[in-house]
Amino acid sequence: MSTSASGRGAVGTVPPPHGGHDEPAPIKAVKLRHPWRNVFAVVLVLILVLFVLDAAQRPAYDWPTVAKYLFDRRVSQAALVTLELTALSMLFAIIIGVILAIMRLSPNPVVKSVAWFYLWIFRGTPVYVQLVFWGLIAIIYQTIDVGIPFTEPWVSFDTADLIPVFWIAVIGLSLNEAAYMAEIVRAGLLSVDAGQDEAATALGMSWSQTMRRVILPQAMRVIIPPTGNEVISMLKTTSLVTAVPLTTELYSRTRDISAETFNPIPLLIVASIWYLFFTSVLMVGQYFLEKRFARGIGDRPDAGPGPIVGTPATGVLPAVVQDPTIGAKQGGDAR
Amino acid sequence: MTDVNAAPAPAASAAEVPMVLAEGVSKSFGSNQVLKSISLEVKRGEVMCLVGPSGSGKSTFLRCINHLEAVTTGRLSVDGQLVGYREAGGKLYELSPKDAARQRRDIGMVFQRFNLFPHMTALENVMEAPVLVKGTPKAQAKARALELLDRVGLADRSDYYPAHLSGGQQQRVAIARALAMDPKLMLFDEPTSALDPELVGEVLDVMKGLAQSGMTMIVVTHEMGFAREVADSLVFMDGGVVVETGPPREVLANPQHNRTKAFLSKVL
Ligand SMILES: Nc1ncnc2c1ncn2[C@@H]1O[C@H](COP(=O)(O)OP(=O)(O)OP(=O)(O)O)[C@@H](O)[C@H]1O
Ligand SMILES: [Mg+2]
Numbered sequence: 023m024s025t026s027a028s029g030r031g032a033v034g035t036v037p038p039p040h041g042g043h044d045e046p047a048p049i050k051a052v053k054l055r056h057p058w059r060n061v062f063a064v065v066l067v068l069i070l071v072l073f074v075l076d077a078a079q080r081p082a083y084d085w086p087t088v089a090k091y092l093f094d095r096r097v098s099q100a101a102l103v104t105l106e107l108t109a110l111s112m113l114f115a116i117i118i119g120v121i122l123a124i125m126r127l128s129p130n131p132v133v134k135s136v137a138w139f140y141l142w143i144f145r146g147t148p149v150y151v152q153l154v155f156w157g158l159i160a161i162i163y164q165t166i167d168v169g170i171p172f173t174e175p176w177v178s179f180d181t182a183d184l185i186p187v188f189w190i191a192v193i194g195l196s197l198n199e200a201a202y203m204a205e206i207v208r209a210g211l212l213s214v215d216a217g218q219d220e221a222a223t224a225l226g227m228s229w230s231q232t233m234r235r236v237i238l239p240q241a242m243r244v245i246i247p248p249t250g251n252e253v254i255s256m257l258k259t260t261s262l263v264t265a266v267p268l269t270t271e272l273y274s275r276t277r278d279i280s281a282e283t284f285n286p287i288p289l290l291i292v293a294s295i296w297y298l299f300f301t302s303v304l305m306v307g308q309y310f311l312e313k314r315f316a317r318g319i320g321d322r323p324d325a326g327p328g329p330i331v332g333t334p335a336t337g338v339l340p341a342v343v344q345d346p347t348i349g350a351k352q353g354g355d356a357r
Numbered sequence: 358m359t360d361v362n363a364a365p366a367p368a369a370s371a372a373e374v375p376m377v378l379a380e381g382v383s384k385s386f387g388s389n390q391v392l393k394s395i396s397l398e399v400k401r402g403e404v405m406c407l408v409g410p411s412g413s414g415k416s417t418f419l420r421c422i423n424h425l426e427a428v429t430t431g432r433l434s435v436d437g438q439l440v441g442y443r444e445a446g447g448k449l450y451e452l453s454p455k456d457a458a459r460q461r462r463d464i465g466m467v468f469q470r471f472n473l474f475p476h477m478t479a480l481e482n483v484m485e486a487p488v489l490v491k492g493t494p495k496a497q498a499k500a501r502a503l504e505l506l507d508r509v510g511l512a513d514r515s516d517y518y519p520a521h522l523s524g525g526q527q528q529r530v531a532i533a534r535a536l537a538m539d540p541k542l543m544l545f546d547e548p549t550s551a552l553d554p555e556l557v558g559e560v561l562d563v564m565k566g567l568a569q570s571g572m573t574m575i576v577v578t579h580e581m582g583f584a585r586e587v588a589d590s591l592v593f594m595d596g597g598v599v600v601e602t603g604p605p606r607e608v609l610a611n612p613q614h615n616r617t618k619a620f621l622s623k624v625l
Contacts, residue, residue: 221472221531224423225486225538226462229454235489239476317476317518 100275114196119203156194210241250308382431409594465535525556
């Protein structure tokens with residue numbers, strides 16, 4: 023294409039300016055019409071308006087009931103439980119996920135395989151099934167014993183008393199999610215240039231210092247966007263803890279209320295509005311987090327540092343080749 | 358200093374312990390022997406330039422000196438201390454990661470591709486290791502970092518992120534970062550090879566100043582002008598062996614080996 027150094031004008035759509043004007047005239051051309059595009063847009067709007075008008079007066083939606091229960095105390099408390107479930111499950115999932123990711127990158131084959139096995143189990147079975155299993159934990163392991171295996175335990179706890187249902191739900195959700203987080207974190211760690219590790223190590227940083235201060239902050243850029251999606255996904259997955267069964271969160275609670283009112287539809291709308299509200303807030307939060315971790319990287323200008331050339335330097339003799347006008351401050355002295 | 362062929366000088370006792378002493382150092386990656394019985398000595402305050410064709414093992418040798426790689430055979434010591442091992446009762450014990458990290462603190466390293474931390478400003482890059490590794494108080498580390506940035510001519514760039522600095526500026530920050538740990542030895546692995554030609558001079562000038570201040574340096578480079586002017590000794594490596602070594606002017610003007618001649622004719 024444009025190989026000449028002065029070929030800038032040839033690349034754009036602007037014809038070379040006639041005369042000596044430095045400001046080329048903007049193109050005057052008849053715009054290409056897209057009639058079908060416009061028709062489609064109009065049809066879409068029409069359908070939407072029809073739907074809204076219809077929904078507004080359709081009795082099945084029962085908007086007065088929606089309004090009545092939207093800020094009902096029982097509902098808002100359940101919404102809070104949903105938030106707690108989401109936050110705690112994600113917190114543990116991220117911690118376990120980081121550990122699993124590091125285990126998968128370990129040079130020790132046993133450690134690596136254990137992490138792989140974990141992922142195989144927890145990603146290979148539906149989360150709903152896992153939650154049912156966790157709900158049955160008190161039946162499978164009726165007591166939790168502390169002591170030396172195969173001897174009389176020192177203390178013995180009743181599992182059902184020891185772990186409240188809420189925490190069983192958190193365990194079930196976070197262990198499942200950890201498997202997905204592990205893959206996200208691993209991809210993030212692998213995205214960081216090996217030279218970073220090397221530079222940090224050469225400065226005398228320990229492995230954990232290097233991880234904490236150098237590798238993880240950079241991996242965050244790759245980790246955060248999919249993690250944001252996972253949080254949003256987790257918020258919705260909490261509706262499955264009814265399998266445990268935990269019934270104090272948003273979906274179960276609205277279902278229980280609708281069992282009293284004999285009208286499930288408005289309460290489904292109530293739950294949906296709450297879920298939508300939370301996911302919208304999370305999306306805003308994700309946006310700001312991404313900006314924060316793009317520090318120093320995201321806004322890299324096109325003309326970055328000198329290209330990393332693969333060819334060896336060809337013995338530039340400083341005295342001869344050094345352009346005295348460039349870097350004259352330092353390079354101008356006798357060579 | 359006059360003891361040129363300091364053959365067996367293992368125990369660190371005399372005042373004139375060389376800064377770097379390699380005795381029959383070999384390194385293999387699997388069956389690929391990359392370093393073959395390297396014996397070298399760098400005295401305190403000396404600058405050694407290491408040249409050789411690609412793949413001759415220059416980077417590997419530097420990486421062995423600060424134990425980023427473990428040597429396979431031979432003895433390698435820095436300032437009288439065995440690198441990566443502890444010797445007791447005629448036996449070698451591998452150092453714990455903590456002790457190995459402690460050894461590396463005193464050895465600065467500068468990389469071809471700078472490897473600055475992109476999420477930190479120039480100032481933060483320089484401050485990071487002293488604060489984190491040595492526990493230097495922040496204010497003190499900052500003052501020292503600013504002083505070092507000034508020394509490499511970048512006092513006005515301390516708040517810039519690496520992405521907003523030119524290659525030459527990045528490399529000078531990288532040098533300041535290494536100096537912040539007060540190393541007794543600096544290793545440079547082709548510090549100017551990734552730079553545009555017009556940016557090479559500013560980095561070499563900083564290195565020259567460093568050499569004049571008495572820093573012990575090992576520099577892998579293709580900049581023969583720098584080697585001639587600054588280095589006390591020039592080592593030519595090829596295929597994992599030291600082919601020729603001597604004062605740079607002599608080696609450059611009058612290479613003894615054909616391989617050296619062939620290489621120099623390409624580089625000069
Ligand atoms: N981690 C490693 N694993 C296996 N082989 C390696 C490793 N590092 C280096 N090598 C091999 O060792 C040899 C020497 O590499 P080295 O990087 O030391 O050469 P060099 O002299 O620095 O070359 P260059 O001028 O290209 O930087 C090469 O053949 C390389 O493939
Ligand atoms: Mg190299």
